[in-house]
Amino acid sequence: MKLDPYRIKEDFPILSTLTPNGKPLVYLDNGASSQKPKSVIDGTSKYYEEENANIHRGIYHLSQHATELFEKSRIKASHFFGSPCAKSMIFTRGATESINLVAQAWGRANVSEGDEIVLSVQEHHSNLVPWQMLAQEKGAILRFIPIKEDTTYDLSNLDSIINRRTKIVAVSHMSNVTGTIHDVKPIITRAHQVGAKVLLDGAQAASHLKVNLTSLDVDFYAFSAHKMMGPTGVGMLYGREEILEAMPPWLGGGDMIENVDLEISTYANLPAKLEAGTPNIAGVIGFAYALDYLTKLGMENIHEHEMEITEYALTKLNRLGGITIYGTDDLDKRGGVISFTLEGVHPHDVGSILDEEGIAIRVGHHCCQPLMKLWKIPGTCRASFYAYTTKEDVDSLVASLEKVKSIFSRVAKR
Template identity: 50%
Template sequence: MNPYEIRKLFPILDQEVNGQPLVYLDSAATSQKPESVINVIAEYYRGYNSNVHRGVHTLGTKATDAYEGSREKVRKFINASSTEEIIFTRGTTTSLNTVARSYGKANLSEGDEIVISYMEHHSNIIPWQQIAKETGAVLKYIPLQPDGTISLEDVKETVTDSAKIVSVAHVSNVLGVINPIKEIAAIAHQHGAVMVVDGAQSTPHIKVDVRDLDCDFFAFSGHKMAGPTGIGVLYGKKEHLEKMEPIEFGGEMIDFVGLYESTWKELPWKFEGGTPIIAGAIGLGAAIDFLEQIGLDEIERHEHKLAAYAMEKMSGIEGLTIYGTKDPERRAGVITFNIDDVHPHDVATVLDAEGVAVRAGHHCAQPLMKWLDVSATARASFYLYNTEEDIDKLVSGLIKTKEYFSNVF
């Protein structure tokens, strides 16, 4: 793949910020969108905007075909067994909350254990905290190794027969570490627990096969994988989804409504109450087309190369600390760092003046910040449109940042 050619397919990247060519290094927060995805969404609104599943007129049929066609694209993309296992949601957060509130509430009792890790995004912590309070279940944390990785020995010690749910990020949004989900799932299943995976940071960057991972639930978002905001996916094994109750009620998800009782549609529609996210789902389908045309293996190789290059260059900056494993093969294209005596928000501000966009803050991972013994960090995250030249501009900006604050203080 040629990232310089790919970059031309993303119209937003062809601009200047503060008088400098834009270097976008915040794809872990949200990725940019190629022209092809933007055009597909615009085509829906311009040409066949209509609700789905509800009418027999031409526009409604075309919209329904496109919407359900995207569901099939998602199924193939993550190798699910059936489209019945693909639920469209607002995003990873909604997907994880659905599992917690539906599966968790029905299957957890006092003393049962929910196992997560210190590296989880708040979206994979707070829903479990809340359901634990409601059910009397206990929240347990898998400890981290000094380099921020998860040891399978620690998983084996933490997951016991009392565990009913194990929920872990496939890739950390802070450390970039790729977790051994397949092996963790096997341990969870040995103890009768279900495996829930936060795939927000993995699905855009590496090939995901939910059947190979043998996870019970898998959640991800469209906006991090070249798709639109407001659309996500919950994959669940059919055996679980069939037993689960929906958590949102209204039109579209019903079979029959009486005065005092109602019944639900079959999978997957019983979990998609109201007018669904039609344009978002169609846009997600277009994003999948785009990513598959390039190839997830190519994207992964490119990001490993960028991560290795960035760590090499950034490690030469005195006083700069990179968090997480130094092995580029064990991490995705995310590098989180701090510069001694410079607040990460100041780092991000100076970089923005150079046209370089990075994230600064706690990254919705405050327990991990506490584990790292910092209040906040800066983060550079790469995607298929980034180049080694982008890394060079980042490093140049970091050197300027360090020099500026050295002179100020």
């Protein structure tokens, strides 16, 4: 089904607003966070107005109803992502916390001195720093999968990088910088051959691709709701049930226990064991509305639309001249993200001028400083698309970039 982004935009109140200088908002920073449809906004508000109570503890109707809504969101996410069972879906505050949970709970129990942790050179800091911390604590060794010039993973030496000393491989499913959709199957297969576990950072992929956790055959998968039209402060960690069962808790507190004595405690069953304290109940319930909305659109349709927009944008941007675009030319291997630099113009200057035109893009290192250092640049400009992005949005971006070039051309001539 071909999506109508103009019709979809009507469901997002913020997309009909004006920026402070009176310009229509052109939102092209979906890689950082997506906008929210009215159904998610209303559903979250409804919880606070009509359904607000703590969960899993109260025997009164309101608490039981809130608990039911909360757990229905878990089941809905399990079905959406093709998880084998709902209790393998752990609610967190976001993809960052999901990765930290694995690094601290699973990692501390399973990684020892001399063991190896395999990452890639283009990981988001959220999938780099937690493993650095674990390696420093345990005396483990970090190894890195390199990337090719087109930013896809270089798997030519995979058998030596992932070896019998490897304990876990943690890589991104889709790059937040370039939108490159990585071929992770060979990585998963090789890791399992040597008995290693695999974590995929799905923060970008979960928002834009049809992800089936069963067919991926991955051990851990981390993602955030706020990039999927859902509320902020909500994420999930999928883990194989038997791995999660064996993991010690990371956080201690209420709701994750079975019995507490003064000097020792026993822990609850999954998923409660890994969900200490009062969660973001409204956000989790709001996430269910976001999943309903995405299901109605269809993830395959969203991806098809983004590819059409990306192809259109790449064609228009390449005509500008003086522009460097990062990432693969193979549209089958990239999502709706384009990172670029303009010759002679710092990305922050580009972003500031575009902001004056009402265009929101992300500029900087995108929490991928090692990648920027590899490319020997301070950062890039990143335009990232979603189901509500139109070709007119792209035209506005390109016209504003022409203005940037004109301004800096005049400055250079002084």
